[in-house]
Amino acid sequence: MALKTTKFDIQDHLQTPEDRAAYLAAAFEEGEEAFIKQALNDIARAIGMTEVARLAGITREGLYKSLGEHGDPKLSTLLGVAKALGVQLTIAPVPPPAE
Numbered sequence: 001m002a003l004k005t006t007k008f009d010i011q012d013h014l015q016t017p018e019d020r021a022a023y024l025a026a027a028f029e030e031g032e033e034a035f036i037k038q039a040l041n042d043i044a045r046a047i048g049m050t051e052v053a054r055l056a057g058i059t060r061e062g063l064y065k066s067l068g069e070h071g072d073p074k075l076s077t078l079l080g081v082a083k084a085l086g087v088q089l090t091i092a093p094v095p096p097p098a099e
């Protein structure tokens with residue numbers, strides 16, 4: 001008997017603000033620009049791109065472009081999207097490397 005699998009969709013796991021914040025925090029901890037944009041994109045799609053764009057004060061097309069593969073969102077866009085996603089960006093010192 002063959003093993004039956006289903007396609008994984010991250011949006012199924014981004015239904016609560018806590019899940020979204022944890023996913024985005026993991027992306028920032030990783031520090032890869034592409035992963036951070038993808039996480040922002042995934043969360044925005046889970047909420048609804050139109051709603052996120054409206055709350056962020058940008059056009060839907062602008063949101064898609066900023067968070068797309070070749071996008072490079074401005075700081076104002078990042079801050080607006082973070083607010084629309086219901087997350088807060090914070091700064092912490094980098095821990096010293098383990099010896």
